[in-house]
Amino acid sequence: MSTNEQKAAPAKGRKDHFMMAWRVHEFGPPDVMAFEKIDCPQPGPGEVLIRVRAVGVGPWDGWIRAGKSALPQPLPLTLGSDLSGIVESVGPDVRNFATGDEVFGVTNGQFVGAYAEYAIASAKMIAKKPVSLDYNAAASVPVVAVTAWQALFEHGKLAAGQIVIIHGGAGSVGAYAVQLAHRAGIRVVATASAADLAYVRSLGADEAVDYKSEDLEKHLGQADVVIDLVGGRTQDRSFNLLRRGGKLVSAVSQPDQEEAERHGVEAFFFLVEVTGDRLAKIADFIDNGKMRTQVGAVLSLAEARTAHEMLEGILPRPRGKIVLDVPT
Structure with a gap:
C-alpha cells in the first residue's frame, strides 16, 4: 500500500x-x-x-x-x-x-x-x-517540468547548436521543453495545433509547425533529437526526422526498436524521476525569470x-x- x-x-x-x-x-x-x-x-x-x-x-x-x-x-x-x-x-x-x-x-x-x-x-x-x-x-x-528537463538533457543529451523537434510543444510538458531548450541555445522546432502556433513561438520555438501539415518533411534527417509527447502516428513519423545517430525520446510509449535500428538511431521511453535536486534547478530557472x-x-x-x-x-x-x- x-x-x-x-x-x-x-x-x-x-x-x-x-x-x-x-x-x-x-x-x-x-x-x-x-x-x-x-x-x-x-x-x-x-x-x-x-x-x-x-x-x-x-x-x-x-x-x-x-x-x-x-x-x-x-x-x-x-x-x-x-x-x-x-x-x-x-x-x-x-x-x-x-x-x-x-x-x-x-x-x-x-x-x-x-x-x-x-x-x-x-x-x-x-x-x-x-x-x-x-x-x-x-x-x-513538478512532474511536467522535470519530465521536460530529463527528456532534453539527461536522455536526449542535447547541447547548444543542436536541433530538437518537440511534438506537442503547447502541452504542459512541451511548453517547458521549448523554454528550456531555447534557453540552452538549442534550435527548437515545435509541433502544435494551428491555434497554438503563436503561443509556442512566444515560448522560444524557432519554428512552429501545425501538426496536421506536412511542413515537417523539410526536416527529414536533420534532427539530433525528437522529443515525443504525443505517441501514435506522430511517434512513427519521427524516425524519418532524425539524422543517423540521433535519439527519439518518448515520455508516452515505447518506440519500435526495429524501426530505430533500421534508421540507425536510439529510441526509448522513460518514466520521470522527480528529485529535490532537479526541482531546485527548475525553481532557480523560474525565480530568475528564465521560465514561465x-x-x-x-x-x-x-x-x-x-x-x-x-x-x-x-x-x-x-x-x-x-x-x-x-x-x-
Whole structure:
C-alpha cells in the first residue's frame, strides 16, 4: 500500500485527527472518486507531512484512477502526486526541511496521496517552493517540468547548436521543453495545433509547425533529437526526422526498436524521476525569470472529480495545467 495508507495516525500538533481526501476504492471513470474523511497520516523516516495548499492534476492521475498505471497501485488509494504547501512536521532522519518551510514537489514514487488536506511526501522528492510563484502555480510545475528537463538533457543529451523537434510543444510538458531548450541555445522546432502556433513561438520555438501539415518533411534527417509527447502516428513519423545517430525520446510509449535500428538511431521511453535536486534547478530557472508557468483551470479540492472530467474530455478545459486549490 502507499505511504499514506500505511501510516494513518494523528499528526503531531493537530487538534483534528482527520482530513478530507479523494479516494479510489475501485478503478474506473471519474465517478468512482469519493471525497472522504480519513485519518491524517504521520511522517516516517525520510518523510515530511505537508499541509497541502495546492495540487496539480495530470493525465497520470487519470491513468491511476482508471487502473491503467504503469506502476502497481494497490487499493484503496488517495489520488494525486504534484503538490505545494507548508511542512507541518518531519519524520526521523530528515535534516533539510523544517516545520513551516514552503515546498513543492511530488509525494512518492507511486504518484499517489496528494488530493488531500495533508499529504506525506518523500523528503528526496520535494524542494523549497520558488519564491516568485504562489502555491497554485508552484503545484503546476513538478512532474511536467522535470519530465521536460530529463527528456532534453539527461536522455536526449542535447547541447547548444543542436536541433530538437518537440511534438506537442503547447502541452504542459512541451511548453517547458521549448523554454528550456531555447534557453540552452538549442534550435527548437515545435509541433502544435494551428491555434497554438503563436503561443509556442512566444515560448522560444524557432519554428512552429501545425501538426496536421506536412511542413515537417523539410526536416527529414536533420534532427539530433525528437522529443515525443504525443505517441501514435506522430511517434512513427519521427524516425524519418532524425539524422543517423540521433535519439527519439518518448515520455508516452515505447518506440519500435526495429524501426530505430533500421534508421540507425536510439529510441526509448522513460518514466520521470522527480528529485529535490532537479526541482531546485527548475525553481532557480523560474525565480530568475528564465521560465514561465501556465495554470489553466483552478478548481477547489472538492471539485477534483470535475478536474478528472476535464482530463477525460467530458468537460472542456483551457490550455495549461489544472490545479486544485486547497482551502486553509
